[in-house]
Amino acid sequence: MNAEGGAGSGLPVALDAAGGDFGALPNVEGAVAAARTGLKVLLVGDRVKLHAELGKYPGSASLPLEIVEAGDVIGMDDHASDVRGRRDASINVANRLVKEGRASAVVSMGHSGASMASSLLTLGRLKGVDRPAILTHLPSRNGFITMLDVGANADVKPAYLAQWAGLASTYLKVVEDRQNPSVGLLSIGEEDHKGNALTLEVHALLREAARRGDLNFHGNVEGRDIFQGTTDIVVTDGFTGNIALKLAEGEAKVLFGWVRDALGTSLLSKLGGLLVRSSLRGVAARLDPSTYGASLLIGVNGLSYIGHGSADARAVKNALLRADRADQTRLIARLKEGLETAAPVGTD
Amino acid sequence: MNAEGGAGSGLPVALDAAGGDFGALPNVEGAVAAARTGLKVLLVGDRVKLHAELGKYPGSASLPLEIVEAGDVIGMDDHASDVRGRRDASINVANRLVKEGRASAVVSMGHSGASMASSLLTLGRLKGVDRPAILTHLPSRNGFITMLDVGANADVKPAYLAQWAGLASTYLKVVEDRQNPSVGLLSIGEEDHKGNALTLEVHALLREAARRGDLNFHGNVEGRDIFQGTTDIVVTDGFTGNIALKLAEGEAKVLFGWVRDALGTSLLSKLGGLLVRSSLRGVAARLDPSTYGASLLIGVNGLSYIGHGSADARAVKNALLRADRADQTRLIARLKEGLETAAPVGTD
Numbered sequence: 113m114n115a116e117g118g119a120g121s122g123l124p125v126a127l128d129a130a131g132g133d134f135g136a137l138p139n140v141e142g143a144v145a146a147a148r149t150g151l152k153v154l155l156v157g158d159r160v161k162l163h164a165e166l167g168k169y170p171g172s173a174s175l176p177l178e179i180v181e182a183g184d185v186i187g188m189d190d191h192a193s194d195v196r197g198r199r200d201a202s203i204n205v206a207n208r209l210v211k212e213g214r215a216s217a218v219v220s221m222g223h224s225g226a227s228m229a230s231s232l233l234t235l236g237r238l239k240g241v242d243r244p245a246i247l248t249h250l251p252s253r254n255g256f257i258t259m260l261d262v263g264a265n266a267d268v269k270p271a272y273l274a275q276w277a278g279l280a281s282t283y284l285k286v287v288e289d290r291q292n293p294s295v296g297l298l299s300i301g302e303e304d305h306k307g308n309a310l311t312l313e314v315h316a317l318l319r320e321a322a323r324r325g326d327l328n329f330h331g332n333v334e335g336r337d338i339f340q341g342t343t344d345i346v347v348t349d350g351f352t353g354n355i356a357l358k359l360a361e362g363e364a365k366v367l368f369g370w371v372r373d374a375l376g377t378s379l380l381s382k383l384g385g386l387l388v389r390s391s392l393r394g395v396a397a398r399l400d401p402s403t404y405g406a407s408l409l410i411g412v413n414g415l416s417y418i419g420h421g422s423a424d425a426r427a428v429k430n431a432l433l434r435a436d437r438a439d440q441t442r443l444i445a446r447l448k449e450g451l452e453t454a455a456p457v458g459t460d
Numbered sequence: 461m462n463a464e465g466g467a468g469s470g471l472p473v474a475l476d477a478a479g480g481d482f483g484a485l486p487n488v489e490g491a492v493a494a495a496r497t498g499l500k501v502l503l504v505g506d507r508v509k510l511h512a513e514l515g516k517y518p519g520s521a522s523l524p525l526e527i528v529e530a531g532d533v534i535g536m537d538d539h540a541s542d543v544r545g546r547r548d549a550s551i552n553v554a555n556r557l558v559k560e561g562r563a564s565a566v567v568s569m570g571h572s573g574a575s576m577a578s579s580l581l582t583l584g585r586l587k588g589v590d591r592p593a594i595l596t597h598l599p600s601r602n603g604f605i606t607m608l609d610v611g612a613n614a615d616v617k618p619a620y621l622a623q624w625a626g627l628a629s630t631y632l633k634v635v636e637d638r639q640n641p642s643v644g645l646l647s648i649g650e651e652d653h654k655g656n657a658l659t660l661e662v663h664a665l666l667r668e669a670a671r672r673g674d675l676n677f678h679g680n681v682e683g684r685d686i687f688q689g690t691t692d693i694v695v696t697d698g699f700t701g702n703i704a705l706k707l708a709e710g711e712a713k714v715l716f717g718w719v720r721d722a723l724g725t726s727l728l729s730k731l732g733g734l735l736v737r738s739s740l741r742g743v744a745a746r747l748d749p750s751t752y753g754a755s756l757l758i759g760v761n762g763l764s765y766i767g768h769g770s771a772d773a774r775a776v777k778n779a780l781l782r783a784d785r786a787d788q789t790r791l792i793a794r795l796k797e798g799l800e801t802a803a804p805v806g807t808d
Contacts, residue, residue: 335702367743395715
């Protein structure tokens with residue numbers, strides 16, 4: 113327990129304030145909004161620029177915000193591997209703050225590949241995890257589902273997915289208070305024998321883990337089960353998961369565009385549209401990626417959140433608050449405990 | 461040119477009238493509706509049952525409908541491989557009608573795996589095609605996109621996808637009059653080097669085919685591009701494609717459920733909902749799988765359409781009409797011409 117009364121580290125969250133399509137602007141605005149709720153944030157980037165940006169917010173000087181200098185930034189067109197040689201890049205500096213125990217978590221809206229590489233290189237992997245995965249949430253009929261991997265690993269081995277299923281189960285227990293969360297394996301038929309060569313092997317590993325009591329395996333789920341919310345967790349490889357995530361986001365956008373257009377077709381429907389606008393806005397909010405802010409890179413030895421390059425201030429704020437909440441729950445320590453308790457699955 | 465003035469065979473379409481979750485009912489109703497537009501249909505199944513079912517439709521005796529006896533049916537819980545030993549199963553009889561030149565096409569809402577297996581075994585493959593794929597349509601911002609494979613092949617080789625890209629290109633030119641249709645390879649980033657081991661190899665094959673002028677390769681597309689309609693065709697393996705299709709259908713269903721619920725939350729939104737109902741119905745219709753009716757098993761030596769087990773009469777009717785339209789365009793002959801003209805890609 114720290115002085116604040118929570119179980120977390122009490123440390124500030126490090127924000128890669130230079131990263132993302134729009135640079136410092138949404139990062140600083142989001143950090144200011146998070147700081148106004150009491151959260152301590154370290155803004156990592158060019159000190160002069162960040163100071164100037166902060167100056168736009170009256171009263172920001174009294175907020176729990178601190179600038180940490182980083183003279184370089186990995187651009188959205190750079191290569192992920194550039195993080196290796198560029199020690200002063202904001203994402204590397206931010207990850208080192210976590211590694212050195214000066215920050216509880218790192219949040220970045222910058223180059224996703226670079227952010228993953230930087231966290232993996234700087235923080236290392238949890239013992240028993242071959243590859244970290246990106247864990248995210250999608251809205252579903254029952255609230256939300258948790259899906260991983262949504263893009264860190266295009267090519268995988270069966271053991272990776274089995275490890276991720278265990279990590280995500282611990283995550284949901286710890287961070288979202290879900291008792292005995294169910295795991296579905298994304299496949300092309302509910303029956304055990306339906307799938308491709310990969311999922312058939314993963315299926316066997318998950319059955320075995322369930323038999324040992326390490327997790328609650330529901331069996332295969334199909335594409336339609338994601339929005340149905342058939343299981344708490346959907347585990348898949350990073351290729352399929354990334355396509356599923358982007359399809360889901362893209363479809364929601366296009367569908368709501370059509371609904372908006374449909375509401376503008378006649379005077380009657382325009383009037384109706386005015387009357388239903390706020391109801392529809394509630395639905396749209398459920399589908400807005402900014403609600404979650406960023407996705408967790410799970411499996412590294414530290415809290416690392418990675419968001420869209422196009423993230424707005426609201427996404428930045430929500431990501432910072434989520435990162436702090438995960439720290440409050442001692443997520444990393446709990447993941448380690450989980451990995452020690454469960455039987456290891458094909459680790460290096 | 462046949463007597464009807466079209467370029468097609470003038471033959472009837474064979475319907476597996478016993479297949480599907482609801483057996484003869486929606487099949488017969490759909491066939492009657494199609495026959496009323498002038499289409500000739502062979503209803504394949506139990507003669508007594510089908511005759512009784514047909515009797516419910518006044519005037520059906522004068523419609524161009526004929527019953528072809530098939531004493532057996534592959535149930536939805538049977539194994540796909542059962543088609544091998546069950547010669548009299550309706551799907552086998554229907555496929556033989558095509559093989560023997562007595563029907564222009566086969567349409568089935570029965571067990572998908574069995575329908576594929578039966579068409580493959582009975583009709584054989586087109587020369588230059590290693591594996592047939594399921595080709596379907598999804599609505600997009602610009603109308604619709606054509607996606608394949610959506611489920612026939614869970615595990616693939618790179619050459620399969622390159623062949624499918626060529627088949628789908630010919631299909632769109634012939635059936636939908638699209639000039640120079642563009643092909644996108646479903647992957648996890650637009651850049652050429654983004655993807656998994658499979659897509660990187662397919663990418664190289666498609667670049668090569670485009671260089672030779674065999675098709676119009678756009679490059680990689682992402683999950684969001686499906687509904688955006690970035691390309692005319694999206695090519696992917698049957699595992700990813702099946703998950704994408706079922707996710708897209710499931711998401712539309714859940715989202716429209718939410719919109720409906722949102723419209724019922726208050727008196728004001730209820731009133732608005734009444735006013736916008738018909739506009740929203742137009743949007744929902746674009747997303748209804750019944751609009752297309754069934755998907756084409758492309759790559760077999762004959763026209764074979766496979767639909768949802770839960771298909772309703774409207775889906776059956778639309779599938780029959782689509783099958784006949786494909787016959788009118790001499791699709792199979794044109795696919796063969798296309799395969800002869802283009803450089804072969806890794807065929808058996």
